[in-house]
Amino acid sequence: MIRTTDLSKNFGERRAVDGLNFEARQGEILGFLGPNGAGKTTTMRMLTGYMPPTSGTATVAGFDVVKESIDVRRRVGYLPETVPLYTDMTVYDYLKFMADLRHLPNGGNAVDETLEMVGLSDRASGYIRNLSKGMRQRVGLAQALLHKPEVLILDEPTIGLDPAQIIEVRNLIREIGKERTVLLSTHILSEAQAICNRILIINKGKIVVEDTPENLQSRLAGAQRVYLRVRGEADELAGKIRLIKGIQEVNLAQQGDGAMEFQFAPGKDLRPEVARLAIEQKYDLLEMRPINLSLEEIFLELTRSEGSAEAENIPTKTREN
Amino acid sequence: MRNIWTIAKREFNNYFSSPVAYTVAFLILAIIGVVFVLNILAFSSNPFGMADAPDSRMITAPLAFMLMLAIPALTMRLLADEIRMGTMELLMTAPLRDYELVVGKWLGAFLFVLVVIGISLVFPFMLNSMVAPGIDQMQMVSGYLGVILAAAALLGLGTAISAIFENQIAAFFSTLVLFVILWWLIGAPANILPSGGEVFSYLDMSAQLYNNFNEGIIKLSSVLYFLSLVSLGLFVGSTAVEIRRWR
Numbered sequence: 001m002i003r004t005t006d007l008s009k010n011f012g013e014r015r016a017v018d019g020l021n022f023e024a025r026q027g028e029i030l031g032f033l034g035p036n037g038a039g040k041t042t043t044m045r046m047l048t049g050y051m052p053p054t055s056g057t058a059t060v061a062g063f064d065v066v067k068e069s070i071d072v073r074r075r076v077g078y079l080p081e082t083v084p085l086y087t088d089m090t091v092y093d094y095l096k097f098m099a100d101l102r103h104l105p106n107g108g109n110a111v112d113e114t115l116e117m118v119g120l121s122d123r124a125s126g127y128i129r130n131l132s133k134g135m136r137q138r139v140g141l142a143q144a145l146l147h148k149p150e151v152l153i154l155d156e157p158t159i160g161l162d163p164a165q166i167i168e169v170r171n172l173i174r175e176i177g178k179e180r181t182v183l184l185s186t187h188i189l190s191e192a193q194a195i196c197n198r199i200l201i202i203n204k205g206k207i208v209v210e211d212t213p214e215n216l217q218s219r220l221a222g223a224q225r226v227y228l229r230v231r232g233e234a235d236e237l238a239g240k241i242r243l244i245k246g247i248q249e250v251n252l253a254q255q256g257d258g259a260m261e262f263q264f265a266p267g268k269d270l271r272p273e274v275a276r277l278a279i280e281q282k283y284d285l286l287e288m289r290p291i292n293l294s295l296e297e298i299f300l301e302l303t304r305s306e307g308s309a310e311a312e313n314i315p316t317k318t319r320e321n
Numbered sequence: 322m323r324n325i326w327t328i329a330k331r332e333f334n335n336y337f338s339s340p341v342a343y344t345v346a347f348l349i350l351a352i353i354g355v356v357f358v359l360n361i362l363a364f365s366s367n368p369f370g371m372a373d374a375p376d377s378r379m380i381t382a383p384l385a386f387m388l389m390l391a392i393p394a395l396t397m398r399l400l401a402d403e404i405r406m407g408t409m410e411l412l413m414t415a416p417l418r419d420y421e422l423v424v425g426k427w428l429g430a431f432l433f434v435l436v437v438i439g440i441s442l443v444f445p446f447m448l449n450s451m452v453a454p455g456i457d458q459m460q461m462v463s464g465y466l467g468v469i470l471a472a473a474a475l476l477g478l479g480t481a482i483s484a485i486f487e488n489q490i491a492a493f494f495s496t497l498v499l500f501v502i503l504w505w506l507i508g509a510p511a512n513i514l515p516s517g518g519e520v521f522s523y524l525d526m527s528a529q530l531y532n533n534f535n536e537g538i539i540k541l542s543s544v545l546y547f548l549s550l551v552s553l554g555l556f557v558g559s560t561a562v563e564i565r566r567w568r
Contacts, residue, residue: 048414074416084411100327
């Protein structure tokens with residue numbers, strides 16, 4: 001449904017998107033993961049016909065994004081990063097306007113159905129300027145869903161929503177992704193893992209990794225890092241943990257507060273042994289949790305493991321807590 | 322065509338929810354009303370001194386002038402506001418051609434101005450009932466045609482400038498300056514140049530209005546003058562939107 005070939009975009013001297021090649025099939029939710037400025041929005045803007053690529057081609061729903069832009073736009077639902085709303089219109093009027101632009105034969109019905117879908121039926125006659133950020137996000141989503149598009153392109157769809165709304169929107173996207181093609185961008189790893197069938201990590205306009213969330217998880221689990229805290233001094237305990245077979249590294253966080261981070265090789269989970277040791281040594285175990293890698297660390301990790309296979313065993317850099 | 326209408330309809334309705342449009346409409350009509358009353362008073366206090374019978378020029382002349390001043394305020398936000406609010410991204414990714422967007426915006430504004438011009442028709446009707454045997458009605462039609470054509474041309478140019486700027490004030494002032502040039506300055510070289518001055522007097526908008534349409538003279542060349550300005554404005558506007566995609 002979406003296919004790009006060496007898709008590139010320059011802004012003056014800067015290369016924002018650099019030779020992207022990827023494909024998204026029908027019934028697939030493809031996640032674009034990357035830090036701000038990675039080229040996610042620019043790529044989406046090229047796919048939706050907002051701006052033409054500098055070089056390379058892309059087809060969406062079988063149409064070329066430059067030569068058959070109008071055909072592409074007819075089949076795409078797009079939610080830009082800054083939700084474009086006419087704040088001086090009511091929710092209903094705004095959606096009716098979009099339905100008219102899309103030549104929906106039964107505009108009013110489509111609006112009602114979509115409002116129902118995003119849970120805004122009771123706010124239909126309210127002005128958009130009076131809506132909260134989360135509700136505005138949903139109006140934007142409604143606008144993208146109005147014409148039941150074959151391809152849905154969502155730029156950071158859950159940004160600014162509260163946790164309950166995030167879950168709702170994610171469920172909605174999952175539902176839509178069963179039959180249609182969804183391309184969504186996010187800079188939250190767990191979000192991409194939660195909804196996407198496939199994740200594309202891009203950085204500096206290039207694809208760093210393309211994989212399923214499961215494979216990505218295991219690739220990232222090159223080493224498992226765990227945070228541990230006990231009551232009182234922990235220097236002695238840290239020394240003992242170091243002696244457990246398989247433990248790679250133990251770092252005391254701060255003198256005297258009993259916190260530390262330890263790391264072990266993947267394969268065998270050493271957390272139970274560490275916990276047992278702490279209890280046997282009569283320490284009060286207060287906290288033990290895995291440390292998730294931040295996006296920056298993932299990039300470091302991935303770009304490194306792409307570069308050389310033997311580098312994978314090098315422990316990740318110590319994280320400041 | 323359908324897309325143009327969708328855009329125009331939203332724009333037209335939008336004017337009625339904006340204070341700028343009401344203010345502009347009220348002030349135009351108020352000024353014309355004042356000029357009208359002053360003219361009537363002048364005629365009635367001095368019935369024998371005036372050589373001419375009152376005619377529709379006392380309405381169409383200030384109407385055209387007021388529209389020239391007011392249209393920059395009506396067109397400044399047409400596209401500049403969409404760019405600023407980010408809704409341009411919505412319109413530029415909707416199945417809508419760039420020229421349809423620009424023409425729709427222009428049409429919405431034009432329909433609003435037509436409403437204002439339509440309301441001003443009460444003055445010639447009042448005048449008609451005041452004088453015997455009534456005013457020269459064909460002159461009135463000609464004068465109004467001139468006003469409508471001038472409004473269309475000015476709106477076209479204003480729409481184009483609004484497509485270039487992101488800032489409304491910049492769009493407003495540039496539009497006003499362009500109008501001042503077309504209205505007052507462009508005809509000036511005709512009086513100085515030894516030859517070729519006809520080009521400049523042809524481009525002089527106030528001369529086209531006051532020497533032709535207002536006097537009841539409808540020339541094909543004058544009609545073409547205004548229609549070419551409309552096309553020029555819409556072409557430049559569409560090109561400006563298109564260029565926006567490429568940078």
